[in-house]
Amino acid sequence: MKKVSYLIHKPRFRCFSSSSRVTAISSEVSSIVHSVDPMEPALEQVVPFLSPEIITSVLQEQRNPYLCFRFFVWAAKRKQFRSWGSHNLMINLLVSDNSHLFDAYWRALEEIKSYGLRIPSDAFAVLIAGYWETKNAEKAVESFGKMKDFDCQPNLFTYNLILHILVNKGMILLALAVYNLMLKLNCHMNCSTYTILIDGLCKSDDMSDALNLFNEMSQRGIVPSKITYTVVLSGLCQAKRIDEAYQLFENMKTTVKPDFITYNALLNGVCKLGKMDEAFDLLKSFKKDGFDLDLNSYSSLIDGLFRAHRFKEAHDTFHKATNSGITPDGILYTIMIRGLCDEGRVDDAFKLIKEMTDKDLVPDTQAYNTLIKGFCDKGLLDEAQSLKLEISGVDNFPDSCTYTILISSMCRYGLVDDAQNIFNEMEKYGCVPSVITFNALIDGLYKSKQPEKSFHLFHRMEIGKNPFLFLRFNQGSDRVVERVTELCESGSPLEAYKLLTQISFLPTITTNNILINGLCKAGLLDAALNLFKKLKVKGNTPDSVTYSTLIHGLESVGREKDAIMLVKEMVENGCKPTPAVYKTLMKWSCRRNKTFAAFNLWLEYLKTVSKRDEEVIKLVENHLQNGEIERPMRLLLDMDIKSRDLDPAPYTIWLIGFCQVHKTTEALKLFAILKEYDITLTPASCVMLITTLLGESNLNMALEVFHYSLQKGFILKPRICSNLLRSLIRSHDMSNHAIELMKKMDSCGYDMDSIKWFKQGIQNVLTK
Known part of the structure; x- marks a missing residue:
C-alpha cells in the first residue's frame, strides 16, 4: 500500500483565482513585509485586498526566509488565505537547508509571540511536516509538544499529522495516548x-x-x-x-x-498467504467489476507465485506484464530478485541489479538486502560480505536489517564468533541493533551451546542504555502505558517518545521464546517454566509459539499431564491454540501408540474452524470409531479441498503414527489415498514408511515408496538408501532392481560416491 500520508484529509484551502491586480497588490504587500516592523498591524490594513494567490505570490518573491516565515504565520491565521500552494512552499523552503532555516522559523515564532500575537495551528503543522520530511521525527514530536508554550491549540489537521508520524514510527502507544487526549479535549475527529x-x-x-x-x-x-x-x-x-x-x-x-487500491489490497493479502489458486479466482470476479491488472496487481501475483514456489508461472507472469506495457519499478525488481534467489539463481538476481541501474532505477536498501540474503542462503557468505562492503554508504546502506541477515546466516552456518564480531561492528558504525538482531544472535549462541553468553545478551537487552528505565518498567506493560499517558496529558509528548524509543529494544516475546526453546531442548524444563512465569510480570504475554514450545518440551520428558494442563491454561488466558499446538500433541500421541487419539485431536481443532462442515466431522468420527480408515480420510480430504485450506501435515503425522505402531496396512492405505489426491508427503514420512516396509520384508512396496520420493525430488539420507539397497542385494529375486535404482539415484542428484561399496556388492551378486 501507499504511505499513510494520503490518509490525512487536507483542510479546505481555497483554489486560486486570476486577477489583473495581483502584481500590484503583491508588490505593495512585499513592501510592507520588508519595510515595516512589526509587519502584522500594517498587514491588517490590506486584508480586504488579499487572496490566497496573492499570499503565495508574496511568499515566492521573498528573499529573506525570516520575513517569509513571519508573513506566512500571519496569513495562516485566516482560513480565506490558506492554500496548499503556500503550505507546500513553506515546507520546501524549510527542508532546503535543514537546520539553518528551521532556526529562522523558530526565531520568527518567538518574535511573533513577543508581540502578543496569536500563532495559528497551521504554522506548527508546517514546522512538524518539515521535520518529518527531513526524517527527524523526534523534532517533529518536540515541535508538537512546544505548541502549548505558544498558547497554540492543535487543530484536527495538526493532530492527524502527528498521529500519522507516530504511527509511521511504530509509536502506537503514544498515538493512542494522543487520541485519548483528543477525546478528553472534546476534539471532533x-x-x-x-x-x-x-x-x-x-x-x-x-x-x-x-x-x-x-x-x-x-x-x-x-x-x-x-x-x-x-x-x-x-x-x-x-x-x-x-x-x-x-x-x-x-x-x-x-x-x-x-477502487483499484482496495482491489489490490485484497489481492495482495491473498497472495501473501500463498493462496494462489484463490487469488486467480479472485481476479476473475474482479474483472467482472471492471478491474484490470496494473503494476501493483502484477507485483502481488508474482510475489505470491514465488512464495508458493511456482517459479515458472512467476516468470511467465513477469513477461506477460512487461509485454502488456507494464514498466517494472523498484518494488517489482526486488520481488524478482528475491524469487531468483529462492530458486538458487543468485547470479541472475545480481544481473537484475545492473538491469535496474541501466534503466535509471536506483536499487534501494531493500533490494541490496534481498540479494545479500540470497548469497547467504546459498552459503556464499564471503560474497555477501563483499557486496556489503562494495555498496556501503549508498542510500543509508548497510542498515540494521543488513547486519541481521549476516548475523543470522553466520549463526546458521556455525560461525557464531564471526556473528558476534559483526554485531559489535554495528554500533561502531552508528547502526543500532534491532530486537530482531538481538534475537538472531541469542538464538545462534544458544544453538552453539553457549547459554551463558545468550543470557548475558538477553540481560543486556533488558537493561539497555538506561538501567533505571528497566528497573522502573520491569513490572509490566501496563506501567509503560500509564506513564506514556501521563506524559502526553501533561504536555510532554517528546518525553513519552524518548521513553518508547528506549524501551523498543527491550526483549520481546520472540526473544523469550528463543530462550524457552533453548532451555527445553537442553532438558531444563523447570528453568523454562520459571522463565514462562516471569513473562507476564515483565509485560510480555505468552503467544501460541510460547505455549507450543513448552508443550513440546513437557511431552518430550514424559510430562503429558502437565502439557494438557498447559493447553487448558492457554485457552483460559484467551490464547487460541493454533494448528501447531494440535500437531505437537498429535505427534506425541502417535509416539505413545495412541494413533486414534491423534485423529481425535485434529477433529477437535477442525470443530473450531469456521469453514468446516460439522456433519462431515461427525461422520468421520463415526467411521474412525468403527476402525475404518479409507472412508474418513477421503471425507476429510474432500472437505479440506472444498474449503481451499488443505494442510498435508496431519495426514503425514497419521501415516508416521501408523508406522510407529506397525499398522502397515493402514499406513499403505493412507499412502495410496494421498497419492491419489496428489498430496505430497514429507521426506520424513517416506523414510518412516520405507523403514517399516523393510522391517516386514515388503521390498516391492518399499521400492515403490522410494520411487515416489525420487519423483518428488527428495534426496533421502544415506542410511535409508543403504538399507534399501542392502535389502535388494540380499534378495535373489530383486537384486537386479538395485542396479536400476542406483542409476535413477545417480540421475536424480544423489551423491553416489557415498555408496560406492554397493557397486562391488552388486557385481558379486551378478557374478554368482
Missing part, C-alpha cells in the same frame, strides 16, 4: 483520524483493537472511507483472517465503491 490509528494497530498486529476502533467510527456517526476499508482489509489479510476480509469487502460494496 474525522475519518482520517480513525484510519491512521486503525492502520497503526493493524501494523502492530493488534487486529482486535483495530476492529474495535473501526466499529467505534460508526457509533460516532463517522462513515468509513475507501481508504479506511482498504486499511482494515489489509490488516485482516495480514492477520490471516481471510474470511473476515472477504465479508468486509462485500459489506463495503453496499456503502462505497471499491
Whole structure:
C-alpha cells in the first residue's frame, strides 16, 4: 500500500483565482513585509485586498526566509488565505537547508509571540511536516509538544499529522495516548483520524483493537472511507483472517465503491498467504467489476507465485506484464530478485541489479538486502560480505536489517564468533541493533551451546542504555502505558517518545521464546517454566509459539499431564491454540501408540474452524470409531479441498503414527489415498514408511515408496538408501532392481560416491 500520508484529509484551502491586480497588490504587500516592523498591524490594513494567490505570490518573491516565515504565520491565521500552494512552499523552503532555516522559523515564532500575537495551528503543522520530511521525527514530536508554550491549540489537521508520524514510527502507544487526549479535549475527529490509528494497530498486529476502533467510527456517526476499508482489509489479510476480509469487502460494496487500491489490497493479502489458486479466482470476479491488472496487481501475483514456489508461472507472469506495457519499478525488481534467489539463481538476481541501474532505477536498501540474503542462503557468505562492503554508504546502506541477515546466516552456518564480531561492528558504525538482531544472535549462541553468553545478551537487552528505565518498567506493560499517558496529558509528548524509543529494544516475546526453546531442548524444563512465569510480570504475554514450545518440551520428558494442563491454561488466558499446538500433541500421541487419539485431536481443532462442515466431522468420527480408515480420510480430504485450506501435515503425522505402531496396512492405505489426491508427503514420512516396509520384508512396496520420493525430488539420507539397497542385494529375486535404482539415484542428484561399496556388492551378486 501507499504511505499513510494520503490518509490525512487536507483542510479546505481555497483554489486560486486570476486577477489583473495581483502584481500590484503583491508588490505593495512585499513592501510592507520588508519595510515595516512589526509587519502584522500594517498587514491588517490590506486584508480586504488579499487572496490566497496573492499570499503565495508574496511568499515566492521573498528573499529573506525570516520575513517569509513571519508573513506566512500571519496569513495562516485566516482560513480565506490558506492554500496548499503556500503550505507546500513553506515546507520546501524549510527542508532546503535543514537546520539553518528551521532556526529562522523558530526565531520568527518567538518574535511573533513577543508581540502578543496569536500563532495559528497551521504554522506548527508546517514546522512538524518539515521535520518529518527531513526524517527527524523526534523534532517533529518536540515541535508538537512546544505548541502549548505558544498558547497554540492543535487543530484536527495538526493532530492527524502527528498521529500519522507516530504511527509511521511504530509509536502506537503514544498515538493512542494522543487520541485519548483528543477525546478528553472534546476534539471532533474525522475519518482520517480513525484510519491512521486503525492502520497503526493493524501494523502492530493488534487486529482486535483495530476492529474495535473501526466499529467505534460508526457509533460516532463517522462513515468509513475507501481508504479506511482498504486499511482494515489489509490488516485482516495480514492477520490471516481471510474470511473476515472477504465479508468486509462485500459489506463495503453496499456503502462505497471499491477502487483499484482496495482491489489490490485484497489481492495482495491473498497472495501473501500463498493462496494462489484463490487469488486467480479472485481476479476473475474482479474483472467482472471492471478491474484490470496494473503494476501493483502484477507485483502481488508474482510475489505470491514465488512464495508458493511456482517459479515458472512467476516468470511467465513477469513477461506477460512487461509485454502488456507494464514498466517494472523498484518494488517489482526486488520481488524478482528475491524469487531468483529462492530458486538458487543468485547470479541472475545480481544481473537484475545492473538491469535496474541501466534503466535509471536506483536499487534501494531493500533490494541490496534481498540479494545479500540470497548469497547467504546459498552459503556464499564471503560474497555477501563483499557486496556489503562494495555498496556501503549508498542510500543509508548497510542498515540494521543488513547486519541481521549476516548475523543470522553466520549463526546458521556455525560461525557464531564471526556473528558476534559483526554485531559489535554495528554500533561502531552508528547502526543500532534491532530486537530482531538481538534475537538472531541469542538464538545462534544458544544453538552453539553457549547459554551463558545468550543470557548475558538477553540481560543486556533488558537493561539497555538506561538501567533505571528497566528497573522502573520491569513490572509490566501496563506501567509503560500509564506513564506514556501521563506524559502526553501533561504536555510532554517528546518525553513519552524518548521513553518508547528506549524501551523498543527491550526483549520481546520472540526473544523469550528463543530462550524457552533453548532451555527445553537442553532438558531444563523447570528453568523454562520459571522463565514462562516471569513473562507476564515483565509485560510480555505468552503467544501460541510460547505455549507450543513448552508443550513440546513437557511431552518430550514424559510430562503429558502437565502439557494438557498447559493447553487448558492457554485457552483460559484467551490464547487460541493454533494448528501447531494440535500437531505437537498429535505427534506425541502417535509416539505413545495412541494413533486414534491423534485423529481425535485434529477433529477437535477442525470443530473450531469456521469453514468446516460439522456433519462431515461427525461422520468421520463415526467411521474412525468403527476402525475404518479409507472412508474418513477421503471425507476429510474432500472437505479440506472444498474449503481451499488443505494442510498435508496431519495426514503425514497419521501415516508416521501408523508406522510407529506397525499398522502397515493402514499406513499403505493412507499412502495410496494421498497419492491419489496428489498430496505430497514429507521426506520424513517416506523414510518412516520405507523403514517399516523393510522391517516386514515388503521390498516391492518399499521400492515403490522410494520411487515416489525420487519423483518428488527428495534426496533421502544415506542410511535409508543403504538399507534399501542392502535389502535388494540380499534378495535373489530383486537384486537386479538395485542396479536400476542406483542409476535413477545417480540421475536424480544423489551423491553416489557415498555408496560406492554397493557397486562391488552388486557385481558379486551378478557374478554368482
